[in-house]
Amino acid sequence: MADTSTEADPDEEIMRATYRALREHGYADLTIQRIADEYGKSTAAIHYHYDTKDDLLTAFLDFILDQFKDTIHEVETTDPEQRLELLLNKLLVDPTDHQDLLIAMLEMRSQVPYNDQFRERFRENDEYVQYLLRTVIDHGIKTGVFDDVDTDHVAQALMILVDGARTRAVVFDDEDSLETARRTAAEYVAATLVTDN
Amino acid sequence: MADTSTEADPDEEIMRATYRALREHGYADLTIQRIADEYGKSTAAIHYHYDTKDDLLTAFLDFILDQFKDTIHEVETTDPEQRLELLLNKLLVDPTDHQDLLIAMLEMRSQVPYNDQFRERFRENDEYVQYLLRTVIDHGIKTGVFDDVDTDHVAQALMILVDGARTRAVVFDDEDSLETARRTAAEYVAATLVTDN
DNA sequence: CGCTTTTGACTGATTAGTTAGTAAGTGCAC
DNA sequence: GTGCACTTACTAACTAATCAGTCAAAAGCG
Numbered sequence: 001m002a003d004t005s006t007e008a009d010p011d012e013e014i015m016r017a018t019y020r021a022l023r024e025h026g027y028a029d030l031t032i033q034r035i036a037d038e039y040g041k042s043t044a045a046i047h048y049h050y051d052t053k054d055d056l057l058t059a060f061l062d063f064i065l066d067q068f069k070d071t072i073h074e075v076e077t078t079d080p081e082q083r084l085e086l087l088l089n090k091l092l093v094d095p096t097d098h099q100d101l102l103i104a105m106l107e108m109r110s111q112v113p114y115n116d117q118f119r120e121r122f123r124e125n126d127e128y129v130q131y132l133l134r135t136v137i138d139h140g141i142k143t144g145v146f147d148d149v150d151t152d153h154v155a156q157a158l159m160i161l162v163d164g165a166r167t168r169a170v171v172f173d174d175e176d177s178l179e180t181a182r183r184t185a186a187e188y189v190a191a192t193l194v195t196d197n
Numbered sequence: 198m199a200d201t202s203t204e205a206d207p208d209e210e211i212m213r214a215t216y217r218a219l220r221e222h223g224y225a226d227l228t229i230q231r232i233a234d235e236y237g238k239s240t241a242a243i244h245y246h247y248d249t250k251d252d253l254l255t256a257f258l259d260f261i262l263d264q265f266k267d268t269i270h271e272v273e274t275t276d277p278e279q280r281l282e283l284l285l286n287k288l289l290v291d292p293t294d295h296q297d298l299l300i301a302m303l304e305m306r307s308q309v310p311y312n313d314q315f316r317e318r319f320r321e322n323d324e325y326v327q328y329l330l331r332t333v334i335d336h337g338i339k340t341g342v343f344d345d346v347d348t349d350h351v352a353q354a355l356m357i358l359v360d361g362a363r364t365r366a367v368v369f370d371d372e373d374s375l376e377t378a379r380r381t382a383a384e385y386v387a388a389t390l391v392t393d394n
Numbered sequence: 395c396g397c398t399t400t401t402g403a404c405t406g407a408t409t410a411g412t413t414a415g416t417a418a419g420t421g422c423a424c
Numbered sequence: 425g426t427g428c429a430c431t432t433a434c435t436a437a438c439t440a441a442t443c444a445g446t447c448a449a450a451a452g453c454g
Contacts (some may be wrong), residue, residue: 010433013306026311028225032410045434046413103310110307112368113300123369160374164361171309172320177357181312184354184385191388207399229444242400244445 010049014039015063018056023100027107032056050192058109058117064104065125071098075130080140081194087132088185090187091162092178099170129162137193146193154192161185207246211236212260215253220297224304250386254305255314261301261320268295271329277337278391284329285382289375296367303367309376325361327352334390345388351389358382 017038022030024038032053036043050056072090077083093102112119133155140146165181168174214235219227221235229250233240247253269287274280290299309316330352337343362378365371 026308028308029311031408033408041433042435043410044412044436048433053410102409107307109368111223111225111303113370114226119368126369153377153380156374157375157384160361160365160378160381161357161363162361164357164359167360167364168357171306171316172323173310177353180350180353181357184357185349187354187389188381188385192384228442230442238399238400240444241402241446245399248445250444 010045011059011153014046014049015060016057019100019104019157020059022060022107027111039142058121061108061118061121064101064108065121068105068125068127071101072129072132080136080143080145084133084136084140084189085186087136088158088162088182091129092165092182092185102166102170105169125157130159133158140193147195149192157188158185161188198275208256209336211246212251212257213241215257216261216297216301219257219301219304224308225230230273230289257307258315261298262318264298265302265322268298269326269329277333281330281333281337281386282383283361284333285331285379287383288326289379289382291375295335299363299367303364323356326388327356330355337390344392346389354385358385 014035017040018030018035020038021034025031025034032043032046039046046056046159050059071093072087075086077084077086095141108118109122112122134151137146137149137151137154141148141151161181161184165177168177211232214237215227218231219234222228229240229243232253236243237249243253247256265348268273268290269284272280272283274283306316306319308316309319331348334343334346334348334351338345338348358381362374365374
């Protein structure tokens, strides 16, 4: 019965404004004023919803990490080989679709060494992704599709590949990095997980 | 004949002060005042040596990229397999030795999307490293030690691995990332470059 | 002395955050 | 259905601090 026609709730609008401001100016030059400009309201309006800049940015990090989790939600596939490929494809996502998310995550991540809350949230997120990888690999080993490898090592190796590719995709504005990483991951999986039987 | 006993030239001292200030506060909170504090002089003293903050930071980026190049200076080894391993070991350096350099490079790199000069310098640096990798691989192929693979692809794959590991080493303060990357690189090289003959 | 280097005091702009006040809407008594 | 209490969502104007950068004067030194 509520009016859902035009403007959504302010919190979400502010998160989207922060998104745009971050993309345009970068973390170092991200100010309440610039977020307010994107929001189309005053800086005081921002402070009405978020007491401090830190509160806003922490909420924003939760916002984008939730979005990230959404992009890698597991699909219904029982074949481990296919599931692993699908998961990697989602992690090494088409840049045109989620370029903003990639940039936002890189910017926020660069603050990790100086912000405990950021670090904890990124660590948690990382553990979640690594858990998904480990689960798929373990499943593959149990069903005999994959060799009996060091699951932790392979999962970590793939995480490194994913992080490297995503970083380079943003920093060098290089769309090929993600494609190269996809290919490399496939080669690595073929060489260490599926040594033909 | 110059006095090399205590204080070196001001430029170098300011670069080292910037190093410390960047490590302590991060790029977003890096101010002339904080660099001056580390320098032990006034902010005006900084401005005497560098007209603008941008001049200083561009000089600083050159400073750290030169340091990075120094850490990967090629060694005298003719065996391509050994040369590649040595080069990768230098790129995936012991974090305790160069942790500061790793952090500084990550911080500066996060500014690349918003600073043309930074981008150009990082691009140049990246091309240099990739050139070193390609040279070693090509040499290996020509001498028959490596298979006739897609040199560009393999070099790029290794770059992604290196960037991912270095990033994760800083962000998650995880020393294992570099070791894992070393092992993964070795596995990848063994699987794609040296398919036993 | 003369040159380099540094300082202190400054400027104008910008920062995050506060304040008092306003306007629109909601729930409810009567 | 009108009046009243309260909430939500904001604005304009402000504060105190900090920012990069300037400049005249002074200190240090060969």
